[in-house]
Amino acid sequence: MKINQVEFIISAVQPSQYPKDGLPEIALAGRSNVGKSSLINKLCNRKNIARTSQKPGKTQTLNYYKINDKFYFVDVPGYGYAKVSKKEKQAWGRMLETYFTTNKQLKAVIQIVDLRHPPSNDDQQMYEFLKYYEIPTIIVATKADKIPKGKLQKHQKIVKEVLNIEPNDPITLFSAHSGFGKDELWRTISQYL
Ligand code: GDP
Numbered sequence: 001m002k003i004n005q006v007e008f009i010i011s012a013v014q015p016s017q018y019p020k021d022g023l024p025e026i027a028l029a030g031r032s033n034v035g036k037s038s039l040i041n042k043l044c045n046r047k048n049i050a051r052t053s054q055k056p057g058k059t060q061t062l063n064y065y066k067i068n069d070k071f072y073f074v075d076v077p078g079y080g081y082a083k084v085s086k087k088e089k090q091a092w093g094r095m096l097e098t099y100f101t102t103n104k105q106l107k108a109v110i111q112i113v114d115l116r117h118p119p120s121n122d123d124q125q126m127y128e129f130l131k132y133y134e135i136p137t138i139i140v141a142t143k144a145d146k147i148p149k150g151k152l153q154k155h156q157k158i159v160k161e162v163l164n165i166e167p168n169d170p171i172t173l174f175s176a177h178s179g180f181g182k183d184e185l186w187r188t189i190s191q192y193l
Contacts, residue, residue, distance in 0.1 A: 001186045005068050006044045011061035013095070015102050019064060024193050025072045025105045027062075030112030031122055032078030035142040038176035039112060040065070040073060043185065060091055062099060071193050074099075074106075080122035100133045108136040108192040110185075115141035115155050115173060119162045127163045137169045138188055145175040 012018055030036045041049055049065060063075040076099075077092060084092075100106065109130055113119045119127075130137045141159050144152060152173060160171060170188050174181035 001068075001190065003044050003046075003068060005066070006046055006049050007066045008049065009064040009066050009072070011063050013061050015098060018062075018099075018103060019066075019072065022105060023066070023071050024107045025064075025074050025103065026107055026189055026192065027074040027076050027099075027109045028112065029076040029109055029126060030078060031080035031114070031120060034078070034112050034114050035176055036075070036078060036112050039110075039140065039142055039174060040075060042176040042179060042182060044073075060088070060095060062095070071107075072105075076109075079126060080120060096129070100130075100135060106135065108138055108189075110138045110140055110189075112140045112142055113159055113163070115144050115152075115159065116146050118158050124163060127165075131166065136192060137166075138185075138192070139163065139165060139169060139171040140174045140181070140185060141171065142174045142176060144173040144180055145177045 009019060010017055028036055028040060041047060044065075044067065060077055062077075065073045065075065067073060076096065079092065111123070111126060111130065113123050127137065127139075139159065141156060147155050156171060156173060159165075165171060172181050172185045172188060174185060
């Protein structure tokens, strides 16, 4: 996809702040530090639209970016950061639950995992959460540049097995450093818009 325009719209903390223009939304979720900001920046050919290395766990907002005036990327705050209190985790869960259950424009969630390691318990819970709400999910396994070519398939298989990915949910291997998987991911995203 050719990206002509990327516009930061709002950090929404409650449903009344979600945009009301009816454009489709693709949300992005992942463990803190997994490479979510880098992925958004790479997809949009920008250096710094999604700030990389934000203080993990501190943002409890949904950040809306309008792409080409056609759809939104919705950046979901990272999960799995150990120092977050139980209360903050609950607030995060409630916010996502509200978003998932009230937002009719949400077309799919891109769940980002680290291809180097088997998905964590938090990753598994996130995927189960998405499936519970019957949200189409695109799994992206990033940092593929860290895995030797000959081992990519083996790592992909582990991600699929540990998350127990449903047959209709696509998986894409990705690297924000090399751009590997970018065209494939755009093709997949386009199918959900
Ligand atoms: P976020 O917290 O999920 O938004 O993660 P960031 O995008 O800030 O990335 C966390 C760290 O992982 C940074 O040091 C990035 O440079 C690194 N990183 C992100 N994507 C990749 C990737 O595709 N390959 C490699 N090797 N490192 C990556």
